[in-house]
Amino acid sequence: MTELGETDRPAGIRLQKVLAAAGVGSRRHNEELIDAGRVRVDGEVVREQGRRVDPETAVIEVDGERVVTRTGLVHLALNKPRGVVSTMSDPEGRPTVADLLTEFGSAPGLFHVGRLDADSEGLLLVTNNGELAHRLTHPRYQVPKTYQVQISGPLRKETLRRLRSGVELSDGPVRADNVRIIDQAGAQILLELVLHEGRNRVVRRMLDEVGHPVVRLLRTQFGAVHLGNLRSGRARHLTRHEVGALHGAVGL
The missing domain is CATH 3.30.70.1560 (Alpha-L RNA-binding motif)
Incomplete structure (x- = not known):
């Protein structure tokens, strides 16, 4: 019997591996979640070990909470100081949000979600997830x-x-x-x-x-994201639960 070639393999990635890459837990833990019926893919409970999914398009939930599995997405919380303008570049040379994100500079397409005026401080979300950002600022969703x-x-x-x-x-x-x-x-x-x-x-x-x-x-x-003890001028990655809660709040 001949082995399957690369082009003959089933499409997608094993569900437990996708969950592990998204930070849900170890593959063994994720297999237990699947066995317990706690994982849904595109609205369907999955109990089949080895189920393959496309992490770029599949809607995956664990215990009813969305798990974002698309690659390349970045979701940040920034504590904007007073005097910094909510823009990624400024022709007048004022300090900008981008100046505070140099450690995340390799992430493509980052932009701020909504605004805080220059005299205001505190929590500003920054992402390259355009659909999420659009919905978070749309009046329809009342976040x-x-x-x-x-x-x-x-x-x-x-x-x-x-x-x-x-x-x-x-x-x-x-x-x-x-x-x-x-x-x-x-x-x-x-x-x-x-x-x-x-x-x-x-x-x-x-x-x-x-x-x-x-x-x-x-x-x-x-929304579900708190400023907490994040220092002024610093940013952090959102947790998996925060990202899932934001998606849930706007119907994604």
């Missing part, structure tokens, strides 16, 4: 973002209610999904504000409209 906002008081309860119920801006109304006071020192108040809007400088414009200009603005969360 929430959380900010810590320092303002000067005093702050009336009526103002908090107004932020929740809606503020009229020049380009239409906007309301906070949630807003609360998390700290206060003298006249300085620290708010936590959650909203899914992505309009230009929307947080600053909301607070200007209610008479409390922003002193400092820090984004701490974007």
